Amino acid sequence: MKNKKPHLVLSKRERSGVFFLLLFVLxxxxxxxxxxxxxxxxxxxxVLDEVLQARHDSILASRAALKNKVYPFNPNYLDDARGYRxxxxxxxxxxxxxxxxxxxxxxxxxxxAQITGIxxxxxxxxxxxxxxxxxxxxxxIKPGSSIISSPxxxxxxxxxxxSATDLQEVRGIGPVLSSRxxxxxxxxxxxxxxxxxxxxxxLDSATVLLLLERxxxxxxxxxxxxxxxxxxxxxxxxxxxxxxxxxxxxxRYRESVGEIRSLxxxxxxxxxxxxxxDRIGLYLFL
Numbered sequence: 559m560k561n562k563k564p565h566l567v568l569s570k571r572e573r574s575g576v577f578f579l580l581l582f583v584l585x586x587x588x589x590x591x592x593x594x595x596x597x598x599x600x601x602x603x604x605v606l607d608e609v610l611q612a613r614h615d616s617i618l619a620s621r622a623a624l625k626n627k628v629y630p631f632n633p634n635y636l637d638d639a640r641g642y643r644x645x646x647x648x649x650x651x652x653x654x655x656x657x658x659x660x661x662x663x664x665x666x667x668x669x670x671a672q673i674t675g676i677x678x679x680x681x682x683x684x685x686x687x688x689x690x691x692x693x694x695x696x697x698x699i700k701p702g703s704s705i706i707s708s709p710x711x712x713x714x715x716x717x718x719x720x721s722a723t724d725l726q727e728v729r730g731i732g733p734v735l736s737s738r739x740x741x742x743x744x745x746x747x748x749x750x751x752x753x754x755x756x757x758x759x760x761l762d763s764a765t766v767l768l769l770l771e772r773x774x775x776x777x778x779x780x781x782x783x784x785x786x787x788x789x790x791x792x793x794x795x796x797x798x799x800x801x802x803x804x805x806x807x808x809x810r811y812r813e814s815v816g817e818i819r820s821l822x823x824x825x826x827x828x829x830x831x832x833x834x835x836d837r838i839g840l841y842l843f844l
Contacts, residue, residue, distance in 0.1 A: 630689040632767045633670050634663050635752060644684060650674040661713065663771075665690060689767060716776035717755075717769075718748045728772055730765040745798045748779030750840050757799075757834065786818050786842045799838045804829050818844060 631640075633654070641651045657664070657673050664670045667685040671678070715724070725736040735758075742758045743749055752775060755766045784793055786808075794805035807827055812818050821839050825832045 630687050630763055632689055632770065633684075634658060635770055637751075645680050646674065646676060650676055689763065714770075714772055714774040714776075717752075717773035718743065718775060718777065718779060720773055725769070725773075728765070728769050730762075730768060735760055735765075742798070747781065749775055750778055750781065751775070751837065754837060757837070781841070783841055783843045786821070786844055787812060789842075797838070797841050799831055799834055799841075801829070820844070 636644075636646070636651065636654060638648075638651060641654075651674070653674050654664070654670075664673060667681060667688050670676075670685075670688070671681045676684075722733070722736040722740050725731050725739055726733065731739070738760060739755070739758050742754075746754065749755065752770060755761060755769060756763065761769075784797070786794075789809075791802065791805045791809050794800050794808055795802040800808070804827060807829075808818075808824060811823075811827075818824075821835060821842065821844070824830050825835065831838070
């Protein structure tokens with residue numbers, strides 16, 4: 559009996575043809591998958607970039623809001639930087655400084671306007687934030703009068719040399735608060751700006767204003783500023799405003815980006831005290 563041949567018999571050339579056809583199909587499918595995968599990655603990257611951009615914009619918006627926010631303040635202690643931010647001109651500030659150098663205090667919004675010469679529109683904007691000590695008596699200004707009141711002359715002492723006992727002479731400051739102020743001052747190496755008094759735990763704004771009537775910064779302490787781009791974790795953590803965990807994050811971030819170009823970059827950390835960035839900047843440089 560003769561052997562039956564298979565119905566489908568491929569020659570060597572036909573087998574080669576089938577092999578190359580399958581190889582071509584696989585190549586086409588691979589290229590198609592690579593294109594789809596690449597476009598998906600780009601899309602995901604684009605979405606991620608949008609998320610990062612939104613977060614960055616949010617941080618900048620929050621920072622701008624903090625910068626523009628006005629807190630209650632005693633206008634007797636305005637400095638150039640704060641005065642300019644509030645809209646006062648150099649001439650208006652000079653009039654206030656000249657009045658204060660005589661040892662006089664402004665006791666009302668109307669008195670502030672008469673001394674500085676600010677327009678009514680600016681006075682309406684700022685006066686709600688004026689905070690005068692409660693024990694002061696508002697001076698009465700008579701129309702056309704050049705003499706505003708009979709002010710009491712006060713010669714403030716240096717807050718950086720005051721003792722805890724000295725501070726207790728201020729109403730509202732007892733042994734606990736006075737010791738806390740001294741410890742905070744020593745941790746800072748001395749107060750650089752008077753706004754740092756608001757950072758003392760438990761010291762409210764009204765008490766700070768009373769304290770500033772008796773004490774000012776007569777001599778700024780010597781300060782060795784820290785290079786933010788070379789400082790170690792321990793060096794950054796030595797600052798009162800930067801805890802160790804935050805210092806570690808800052809150093810890791812700096813290592814990842816190579817160099818920190820602006821202090822505002824630190825506001826991306828949730829635990830960074832953005833409202834104190836101006837004071838922190840006194841101790842750092844880039």
